[in-house]
Amino acid sequence: MSSKRTGIFPANPVTARGVSTKLSAVKDKVIYTNGKTVIIRDLNSPLLSKTYSGHVQNATVARFSPSGYYCASADANGTVRIWDTVGEDQTLKGEYKVISGRINDLEWDGESKRIIAVGDGREKFGHAFMMDSGSSTGDINGHSKAINSVSIRHQRPFRAATAADDGLIVFHQGVPFKYDKTIKTHTKFVQDVRYAPSGDHFASVGSDAKIFLYDGKTGDTLHEFADHHKGSIMACSWGPDSKSLATSSADCTVALWDVQNQKPVTTWKLGSGVNNQQVGNAWSGERDIVSLSVSGDLNIFDPRVGDKPARILNAPQKSITTAIPTSSDTFLAGTADGRILSFSTSTGGSTNLGGAGHSNFVSGLASSPEVNNAYSVGYDDRVQEIEASGDSRAAVLNSTGTSLQPKSIAVAGDGTVFVVEVNNVIEAFRSNQRVFEQASKFTPSVVAAHKALVAIGGEDQKVRLNEWDGKLLKEVSVLEGNKGGVSALAFSPDGNLLASGDSSGRIALFDVKEKKMITSRWSFHSARINSIAWTSDSQHCASASLDTHVYIWSVAKPMKNIAIKNAAPGGANAVLWLGSNTLASAGADACVRIWEVTFHA
Structure with missing residues (x-):
């Protein structure tokens, strides 16, 4: 590789x-x-x-x-x-x-x-x-x-x-x-x-x-x-x-x-x-x-x-804090000064998002294969719905307020938007309305969703798997294996695997159906994991860390990896796949770098 x-x-x-x-x-x-x-x-x-x-x-x-x-x-x-x-x-x-x-x-x-x-x-x-x-x-x-x-x-x-x-x-x-x-x-x-x-x-x-x-x-x-x-x-x-x-x-x-x-x-x-x-x-x-x-x-x-x-x-002036793909050659990125931009690898350009936008730090972007639009949260305590057309044009459709400052966002298969907030609050929104709010007994730090499954990572080093029935979250399992507060979560596209990164630089891989850990040997990072992204075939995932590096991991061969050193000077905050072999990384220097990855049989 x-x-x-x-x-x-x-x-x-x-x-x-x-x-x-x-x-x-x-x-x-x-x-x-x-x-x-x-x-x-x-x-x-x-x-x-x-x-x-x-x-x-x-x-x-x-x-x-x-x-x-x-x-x-x-x-x-x-x-x-x-x-x-x-x-x-x-x-x-x-x-x-x-x-x-x-x-x-x-x-x-x-x-x-x-x-x-x-x-x-x-x-x-x-x-x-x-x-x-x-x-x-x-x-x-x-x-x-x-x-x-x-x-x-x-x-x-x-x-x-x-x-x-x-x-x-x-x-x-x-x-x-x-x-x-x-x-x-x-x-x-x-x-x-x-x-x-x-x-x-x-x-x-x-x-x-x-x-x-x-x-x-x-x-x-x-x-x-x-x-x-x-x-x-x-x-x-x-x-x-x-x-x-x-x-x-x-x-x-x-x-x-x-x-x-x-x-x-x-x-x-x-x-x-x-x-x-x-x-x-x-x-x-x-x-x-x-x-x-x-x-x-x-x-x-x-x-x-x-x-x-x-x-x-147009281009970012401040650190890129989060990013998600919207098609095989376009993606959205949020910045530390509240901007959201749409990038296109076909034109090599980026454009500022149309509409009001956030007025402060963008703390999360999320989308779901079942939902057309994307969503963002920022330190202005707003959830925004974004029309992501997939052709480098995007615009804010509407926004609604959160109860407290949001830390992470995920979108379930039915379009419900889950937001993890400070003071241990978890909220859910649908059609611009708050449909669920819960104060948790632990300190949640990050959230990920796949169809009706919602994973919530905590500062207590545990990941809690929940099922969403449209009205309530029901906890079905607690996954343990991380050695620090959970800082990044990502389901594989087929929903069978869950990668959990933590503040110590370790990534634990879990089998979702069996509710057990597959490996905890993805531990080459030396600092907080900020982002995890899966390839479309669910066979490889990439991680971005505060240590400036990006690693690409193999599910079939857990001991094999590709190291991209100094992928984002100052710290890598976001990583995402654009197609099966193209990876994008972004971070503190406000630049996005594109990598061509070769997987050897």
């Missing part, structure tokens, strides 16, 4: 209101960060995207070297890591502690030899160094507050510009980089500064809604662009011809400027409200402008096409 990763659904960037998020693009690829992960997203073929998980602290910015061979990524602890982007191994070239705080931006010189990293340090706000040795190659001085952005002229003689919260732009000569002069054009925070590819000019944007153009060699101020945006301008990027400039603003607009005339050519409006504020952008390829919303959406604009984005890329 073996496995091979065949694709990845990448997460979208983490954003914050009023904070400029740095994006970088090369051809059809955009690079950004989410948590501790650096993501290289392929805009044309999302499943071909890549991730890098080498940072110990949350990553804040990443940029490709001009040569294309390396990437420099930085984190909240002031560390810069330089790694190989060409090979699959992502070999580390160097790791340097450059400032004593968060790095907000970094930039390569035109020779891919030197890097300037800037941010919010205690002793200094920026540092220039050689990429191969880490040795200093100048001083970044002149600012009194955190530096938000840095840009380097890629042609000799090298120049660099830095922009900061003190409202100043500092112009540096190089190499070595040294202070040349202070530019006082802005009246508020300067959010971004970027050099044109030609090196003839650079531009700056800020919270005063102003845009300025400067001479690339001397740093002299040339022009102020016409007032256009009504809010803070958070990012700017140049077109490859150095004649066009794109700006993204907190007034929910993106503008394309003719630099020679300092006038807007096109303006795109993206609705209203905080979620549509634009906090980052990058120019991809010859035409496309990628702008980032606070909601995490990546909006792709083609200046030749209308007044709306040509495409909008």
Whole structure:
């Protein structure tokens, strides 16, 4: 038995209101960060995207070297890591502690030899160094507050510009980089500064809604662009011809400027409200402008096409907490910030669920072969019914409140939805109405159902099998074999087997008819089991654990398994089968990875 990763659904960037998020693009690829992960997203073929998980602290910015061979990524602890982007191994070239705080931006010189990293340090706000040795190659001085952005002229003689919260732009000569002069054009925070590819000019944007153009060699101020945006301008990027400039603003607009005339050519409006504020952008390829919303959406604009984005890329921003299949190539996933998204392996895309959705942590998703729709529960104390069409489109149909905070959900064959809640409460819903409520004598933690059978796992390390007659739950057996609180349950599709995972990392396999344990040797995980999923033939099951690994187990050969190590950096929260040989895993890094599994006879 073996496995091979065949694709990845990448997460979208983490954003914050009023904070400029740095994006970088090369051809059809955009690079950004989410948590501790650096993501290289392929805009044309999302499943071909890549991730890098080498940072110990949350990553804040990443940029490709001009040569294309390396990437420099930085984190909240002031560390810069330089790694190989060409090979699959992502070999580390160097790791340097450059400032004593968060790095907000970094930039390569035109020779891919030197890097300037800037941010919010205690002793200094920026540092220039050689990429191969880490040795200093100048001083970044002149600012009194955190530096938000840095840009380097890629042609000799090298120049660099830095922009900061003190409202100043500092112009540096190089190499070595040294202070040349202070530019006082802005009246508020300067959010971004970027050099044109030609090196003839650079531009700056800020919270005063102003845009300025400067001479690339001397740093002299040339022009102020016409007032256009009504809010803070958070990012700017140049077109490859150095004649066009794109700006993204907190007034929910993106503008394309003719630099020679300092006038807007096109303006795109993206609705209203905080979620549509634009906090980052990058120019991809010859035409496309990628702008980032606070909601995490990546909006792709083609200046030749209308007044709306040509495409909008939805994806999770926070950890994926649960997931279930809806067809052989589509599935639903819930996230830690309350979103539910529908994914399609045929298109490689994901879309936010239509309808109201949850306002908080999604604690469970469930469906049943006998029922068309799916159901979700969240920490907003709601049960939602979801129309899962199986073609990547899904929408919330209705929702109802639970008595207490829900921990787990399952759907019986008659469409009854069972919810395990805090304070030892078990509830059942049907047709948007509560039909059953019971306070248990033990602490239930997870629930699973198959037709009229309902299994409830408890913190007391036991699984209780119940029969549901449409009105009451009748306990028929207590299954023992776990060594920790039961944290994941799953019936095999034929209903003959029940897999029970616990907080110690052990999985016990039970015969449902005989009501006895078959094996407890599925114990390779070293931490809590978060999810279990069966293949359609009931012969294999996969488990996802907090230890970041996924294991695939064989019923016929209990001692055989397939180990997928580090399947979800930070912890694997969900695993599911899409067809007989395709497995999906998801977890703390908000990405979904697709695996092709080969079962040998």
